[in-house]
Amino acid sequence: MTEPVQEPEPESSQEARRPKGYTPSKKERGIVTPKRPRPRVRRPDVANQPVRPRKDMTKEERRALREERRKRRQEIMEGMRRGDERYLTARDRGPERALARDVVDRRRTVGTWFFGGALVVLFASSPGMPEPIRLAGNVLWALLAVAVIVDATLLCRTLKKLIRERFPDTKERMGSLYLYVVVRSVTFRRMRVPEPRVELGQAI
Numbered sequence: 135m136t137e138p139v140q141e142p143e144p145e146s147s148q149e150a151r152r153p154k155g156y157t158p159s160k161k162e163r164g165i166v167t168p169k170r171p172r173p174r175v176r177r178p179d180v181a182n183q184p185v186r187p188r189k190d191m192t193k194e195e196r197r198a199l200r201e202e203r204r205k206r207r208q209e210i211m212e213g214m215r216r217g218d219e220r221y222l223t224a225r226d227r228g229p230e231r232a233l234a235r236d237v238v239d240r241r242r243t244v245g246t247w248f249f250g251g252a253l254v255v256l257f258a259s260s261p262g263m264p265e266p267i268r269l270a271g272n273v274l275w276a277l278l279a280v281a282v283i284v285d286a287t288l289l290c291r292t293l294k295k296l297i298r299e300r301f302p303d304t305k306e307r308m309g310s311l312y313l314y315v316v317v318r319s320v321t322f323r324r325m326r327v328p329e330p331r332v333e334l335g336q337a338i
Contacts, residue, residue, distance in 0.1 A: 217328035226328060230297060230306045231314060236338040237293045238318045239330035244278075244285040245320030251278040286316045296338070 213221030258271030290312045318326060332338060
Protein backbone atom coordinates (compact mmCIF):
# COMPACT_ATOMS: atom_id res chain seq x y z
CA MET A 135 0.00 0.00 0.00
CA THR A 136 1.54 3.27 -1.13
CA GLU A 137 1.89 6.11 1.32
CA PRO A 138 -0.15 9.21 0.53
CA VAL A 139 1.88 12.00 -1.03
CA GLN A 140 2.05 15.01 1.25
CA GLU A 141 1.10 18.16 -0.53
CA PRO A 142 3.27 21.24 0.12
CA GLU A 143 1.95 23.54 2.76
CA PRO A 144 0.23 26.58 1.30
CA GLU A 145 2.32 29.73 1.34
CA SER A 146 -0.40 31.62 3.18
CA SER A 147 -0.20 29.24 6.14
CA GLN A 148 3.63 29.54 6.19
CA GLU A 149 3.37 33.33 6.33
CA ALA A 150 0.85 33.07 9.17
CA ARG A 151 3.32 31.08 11.30
CA ARG A 152 6.21 33.51 10.73
CA PRO A 153 6.99 35.87 13.61
CA LYS A 154 6.07 39.50 13.40
CA GLY A 155 8.65 41.63 11.64
CA TYR A 156 10.07 38.65 9.72
CA THR A 157 11.82 39.64 6.47
CA PRO A 158 11.96 36.91 3.81
CA SER A 159 15.35 36.21 2.29
CA LYS A 160 16.22 36.85 -1.35
CA LYS A 161 15.96 33.12 -2.05
CA GLU A 162 12.41 32.99 -0.66
CA ARG A 163 11.47 36.03 -2.75
CA GLY A 164 12.86 34.42 -5.89
CA ILE A 165 15.77 36.86 -6.32
CA VAL A 166 18.86 35.24 -7.81
CA THR A 167 22.14 36.65 -6.58
CA PRO A 168 24.95 36.42 -9.13
CA LYS A 169 28.04 34.56 -8.02
CA ARG A 170 31.03 36.69 -7.20
CA PRO A 171 34.12 36.01 -9.31
CA ARG A 172 36.99 34.40 -7.53
CA PRO A 173 39.83 36.83 -6.80
CA ARG A 174 42.87 36.07 -8.90
CA VAL A 175 46.01 35.44 -6.93
CA ARG A 176 48.87 37.35 -8.48
CA ARG A 177 51.78 35.04 -8.97
CA PRO A 178 55.24 36.40 -8.28
CA ASP A 179 57.51 37.15 -11.17
CA VAL A 180 59.66 34.07 -11.36
CA ALA A 181 62.32 35.87 -13.39
CA ASN A 182 62.98 38.31 -10.55
CA GLN A 183 63.08 35.71 -7.81
CA PRO A 184 66.51 34.72 -6.50
CA VAL A 185 67.73 31.31 -7.47
CA ARG A 186 67.61 28.99 -4.47
CA PRO A 187 70.21 26.29 -3.98
CA ARG A 188 69.06 22.75 -4.51
CA LYS A 189 69.78 19.97 -2.08
CA ASP A 190 71.69 17.99 -4.70
CA MET A 191 74.03 20.87 -5.59
CA THR A 192 77.75 20.25 -5.43
CA LYS A 193 80.17 22.55 -3.63
CA GLU A 194 81.30 24.03 -6.93
CA GLU A 195 77.72 24.78 -7.96
CA ARG A 196 76.96 26.43 -4.62
CA ARG A 197 80.11 28.51 -4.87
CA ALA A 198 79.17 29.58 -8.39
CA LEU A 199 75.65 30.47 -7.20
CA ARG A 200 77.01 32.63 -4.37
CA GLU A 201 79.29 34.40 -6.82
CA GLU A 202 76.38 35.00 -9.18
CA ARG A 203 74.32 36.47 -6.35
CA ARG A 204 77.20 38.70 -5.29
CA LYS A 205 77.61 40.03 -8.82
CA ARG A 206 73.86 40.57 -9.10
CA ARG A 207 73.76 42.60 -5.87
CA GLN A 208 76.77 44.62 -7.01
CA GLU A 209 75.11 45.28 -10.35
CA ILE A 210 71.92 46.47 -8.65
CA MET A 211 73.82 48.76 -6.27
CA GLU A 212 75.84 50.26 -9.11
CA GLY A 213 72.67 50.84 -11.11
CA MET A 214 71.02 52.54 -8.15
CA ARG A 215 74.04 54.79 -7.62
CA ARG A 216 74.02 55.80 -11.29
CA GLY A 217 70.30 56.53 -11.18
CA ASP A 218 69.42 53.85 -13.75
CA GLU A 219 65.61 53.55 -13.84
CA ARG A 220 65.87 49.76 -14.21
CA TYR A 221 67.38 49.38 -10.76
CA LEU A 222 65.73 52.22 -8.83
CA THR A 223 63.09 51.55 -6.22
CA ALA A 224 59.61 53.07 -6.49
CA ARG A 225 60.69 55.80 -4.08
CA ASP A 226 63.37 57.08 -6.47
CA ARG A 227 61.76 56.34 -9.83
CA GLY A 228 60.31 58.98 -12.13
CA PRO A 229 61.32 62.33 -13.66
CA GLU A 230 59.76 64.29 -10.79
CA ARG A 231 61.96 62.48 -8.28
CA ALA A 232 65.03 63.09 -10.43
CA LEU A 233 64.20 66.80 -10.48
CA ALA A 234 63.75 66.78 -6.71
CA ARG A 235 67.20 65.25 -6.30
CA ASP A 236 68.71 67.94 -8.54
CA VAL A 237 67.07 70.68 -6.47
CA VAL A 238 68.77 69.34 -3.36
CA ASP A 239 72.12 68.45 -4.94
CA ARG A 240 72.73 71.75 -6.72
CA ARG A 241 73.65 73.54 -3.47
CA ARG A 242 74.81 72.94 0.04
CA THR A 243 72.07 72.26 2.56
CA VAL A 244 71.92 73.03 6.26
CA GLY A 245 70.55 69.56 6.90
CA THR A 246 73.93 67.96 6.19
CA TRP A 247 75.25 69.68 9.32
CA PHE A 248 72.29 68.59 11.42
CA PHE A 249 73.68 65.32 12.80
CA GLY A 250 77.14 66.79 13.35
CA GLY A 251 75.60 69.68 15.26
CA ALA A 252 73.46 67.22 17.22
CA LEU A 253 76.61 65.43 18.43
CA VAL A 254 78.16 68.72 19.52
CA VAL A 255 74.97 69.69 21.37
CA LEU A 256 74.81 66.27 23.03
CA PHE A 257 78.39 66.60 24.23
CA ALA A 258 77.88 70.18 25.44
CA SER A 259 74.68 69.25 27.31
CA SER A 260 76.27 66.51 29.39
CA PRO A 261 75.90 67.00 33.19
CA GLY A 262 79.63 67.46 33.72
CA MET A 263 79.83 70.54 31.53
CA PRO A 264 79.70 74.10 32.98
CA GLU A 265 76.42 75.94 32.80
CA PRO A 266 77.56 78.46 30.11
CA ILE A 267 78.58 75.63 27.75
CA ARG A 268 75.31 73.80 28.32
CA LEU A 269 73.38 76.99 27.63
CA ALA A 270 75.40 77.58 24.46
CA GLY A 271 74.66 74.01 23.37
CA ASN A 272 70.92 74.52 23.80
CA VAL A 273 71.04 77.79 21.86
CA LEU A 274 73.02 76.11 19.09
CA TRP A 275 70.46 73.30 18.95
CA ALA A 276 67.58 75.77 18.61
CA LEU A 277 69.37 77.76 15.89
CA LEU A 278 70.24 74.59 13.99
CA ALA A 279 66.66 73.33 14.11
CA VAL A 280 65.29 76.65 12.85
CA ALA A 281 67.91 76.77 10.08
CA VAL A 282 67.01 73.25 8.92
CA ILE A 283 63.30 74.11 8.81
CA VAL A 284 63.91 77.32 6.85
CA ASP A 285 66.26 75.60 4.42
CA ALA A 286 63.83 72.74 3.84
CA THR A 287 61.02 75.22 3.23
CA LEU A 288 63.06 77.03 0.59
CA LEU A 289 63.90 73.74 -1.12
CA CYS A 290 60.23 72.71 -1.21
CA ARG A 291 59.18 76.07 -2.64
CA THR A 292 61.79 75.81 -5.39
CA LEU A 293 60.70 72.27 -6.19
CA LYS A 294 57.03 73.26 -6.31
CA LYS A 295 57.79 76.03 -8.80
CA LEU A 296 59.83 73.78 -11.07
CA ILE A 297 57.27 70.96 -10.93
CA ARG A 298 54.50 73.33 -12.03
CA GLU A 299 56.65 74.61 -14.90
CA ARG A 300 57.99 71.30 -16.22
CA PHE A 301 55.38 68.74 -15.14
CA PRO A 302 52.02 70.56 -15.00
CA ASP A 303 50.08 67.29 -15.44
CA THR A 304 52.01 65.27 -12.90
CA LYS A 305 50.19 62.77 -10.72
CA GLU A 306 52.86 62.81 -8.01
CA ARG A 307 51.70 64.02 -4.61
CA MET A 308 53.55 67.15 -3.59
CA GLY A 309 53.60 66.08 0.06
CA SER A 310 55.49 62.93 -0.90
CA LEU A 311 57.96 64.95 -2.97
CA TYR A 312 58.48 67.40 -0.10
CA LEU A 313 59.32 64.54 2.27
CA TYR A 314 61.66 63.11 -0.34
CA VAL A 315 63.49 66.45 -0.57
CA VAL A 316 63.76 66.85 3.21
CA VAL A 317 65.16 63.34 3.74
CA ARG A 318 67.74 63.82 0.98
CA SER A 319 68.72 67.27 2.27
CA VAL A 320 69.73 65.88 5.68
CA THR A 321 71.82 63.10 4.10
CA PHE A 322 75.51 63.66 3.53
CA ARG A 323 76.26 64.33 -0.13
CA ARG A 324 78.63 61.37 -0.48
CA MET A 325 76.06 59.00 1.02
CA ARG A 326 73.15 59.97 -1.26
CA VAL A 327 71.70 57.24 -3.47
CA PRO A 328 71.31 57.82 -6.37
CA GLU A 329 74.50 59.86 -6.54
CA PRO A 330 74.19 63.57 -7.37
CA ARG A 331 74.26 64.14 -11.11
CA VAL A 332 74.67 67.94 -10.84
CA GLU A 333 77.57 69.89 -9.41
CA LEU A 334 77.28 72.49 -6.68
CA GLY A 335 76.01 75.75 -8.17
CA GLN A 336 74.99 74.14 -11.46
CA ALA A 337 71.76 75.35 -13.02
CA ILE A 338 68.96 72.84 -13.50
